Amino acid sequence: MNELVVHTSTHSYNIYIDEQIRYQISKFIANDYSSIFIISDDQVAPLYLDDIMTGIETERIFHTVIPSGEASKNIDQYYRLQTIAMEKKLDRRSLIIALGGGVVGDLAGFVAATFMRGIDYIQVPTTILAHDSSVGGKVAINHELGKNMIGNFYPPKAVIYDVNTLKTLPDHEIRSGYAELIKEAFIANAEFLQQLLPLTLATISNDQLKDHLFQGVKIKADIVEKDEKELNIRKFLNFGHTLAHALEAELGYGKITHGEAVAIGMLFALKISEHKYNKSLYYDQLLNWLQGNNYPLSLFHTGIDQLINAMKLDKKAQYQQIQMVLLSSIGKPVVVNLTDDELHSYLQSFKKELSAP
Numbered sequence: 191m192n193e194l195v196v197h198t199s200t201h202s203y204n205i206y207i208d209e210q211i212r213y214q215i216s217k218f219i220a221n222d223y224s225s226i227f228i229i230s231d232d233q234v235a236p237l238y239l240d241d242i243m244t245g246i247e248t249e250r251i252f253h254t255v256i257p258s259g260e261a262s263k264n265i266d267q268y269y270r271l272q273t274i275a276m277e278k279k280l281d282r283r284s285l286i287i288a289l290g291g292g293v294v295g296d297l298a299g300f301v302a303a304t305f306m307r308g309i310d311y312i313q314v315p316t317t318i319l320a321h322d323s324s325v326g327g328k329v330a331i332n333h334e335l336g337k338n339m340i341g342n343f344y345p346p347k348a349v350i351y352d353v354n355t356l357k358t359l360p361d362h363e364i365r366s367g368y369a370e371l372i373k374e375a376f377i378a379n380a381e382f383l384q385q386l387l388p389l390t391l392a393t394i395s396n397d398q399l400k401d402h403l404f405q406g407v408k409i410k411a412d413i414v415e416k417d418e419k420e421l422n423i424r425k426f427l428n429f430g431h432t433l434a435h436a437l438e439a440e441l442g443y444g445k446i447t448h449g450e451a452v453a454i455g456m457l458f459a460l461k462i463s464e465h466k467y468n469k470s471l472y473y474d475q476l477l478n479w480l481q482g483n484n485y486p487l488s489l490f491h492t493g494i495d496q497l498i499n500a501m502k503l504d505k506k507a508q509y510q511q512i513q514m515v516l517l518s519s520i521g522k523p524v525v526v527n528l529t530d531d532e533l534h535s536y537l538q539s540f541k542k543e544l545s546a547p
């Protein structure tokens with residue numbers, strides 16, 4: 191089993207990555223929880239809900255599902271889950287289990303962070319993308335004006351990652367997850383990037399996937415441990431996200447997967463980086479890789495002014511000035527202020543390039 195420990199300001203938690211580990215969740219749960227509330231989605235629950243309940247001995251175990259997809263990460267679902275928690279009489283000794291991808295993890299984590307001012311939760315991720323969202327304690331829901339605008343930093347008690355649950359993922363989910371792995375490689379590990387860029391996603395083996403996940407999680411955990419509340423280097427994990435979040439909000443949540451939007455956002459950040467630092471930073475290689483793996487680059491068709499407005503809601507922005515994570519070289523991210531005029535002209539030429547035949 192691959193195991194990592196993350197030290198936070200409140201406690202340390204373990205990340206376990208293994209095959210079939212979903213049947214052993216009971217081993218990782220303290221036996222004095224007064225009740226357990228499992229939150230999942232309507233695609234994941236039929237596949238894995240029974241498995242994760244194996245060996246859990248409590249009569250007070252409840253579950254509910256949300257519709258799968260980003261559109262569920264909203265205030266209505268949040269309120270519904272809080273209502274269930276109250277109706278089922280959860281208390282401060284209750285545990286929430288988030289079984290699913292990033293949407294379930296972020297939403298269930300935010301419910302846990304705020305129910306009675308905070309109860310324990312564990313993350314049981316079932317997508318590749320969730321290797322990123324389940325680690326680090328960022329929990330949130332979306333507002334229609336901006337992604338993850340209502341949230342907190344609230345670390346889980348454990349992350350239990352069964353790689354066998356990734357076998358059934360549809361192509362767009364594999365693309366979404368690999369975009370975040372590529373992101374981690376770009377900001378922290380040139381060697382990892384060299385392993386990823388020649389890959390054809392359709393032919394990845396289980397062993398490769400396991401290895402990539404471990405490398406990605408390790409990069410993420412190392413950064414989070416050094417800067418839990420994103421005062422400094424954690425901002426680097428936002429590489430590609432300034433444009434991605436704006437695009438997701440502008441297109442409407444769920445129209446593009448988060449990772450696919452991040453892929454477009456990274457490409458844009460590389461375009462600016464190459465221009466500012468006057469060197470090749472793999473823009474062409476990433477573009478080829480994204481095209482070769484069928485990333486939906488044509489979804490980048492939103493109005494530029496609307497995008498800039500949406501980018502101003504990015505959490506790195508200060509005094510209405512947009513900050514983006516760029517690369518000064520591979521593995522060397524930098525946070526840079528950009529004026530509206532600069533962004534406007536970069537976005538215009540980027541849009542032209544993506545729409546060129």
Ligand SMILES: O=C(O)C(=O)C[C@@H](O)[C@H](O)[C@H](O)COP(=O)(O)O
Pocket residue numbers: 322323326328337338370420424425427428431505
């Ligand atoms: O964990 C982080 O920090 C990240 O920025 C990771 C991102 O990949 C992730 O999507 C995160 O939720 C975005 O955070 P936000 O603060 O920009 O909403």
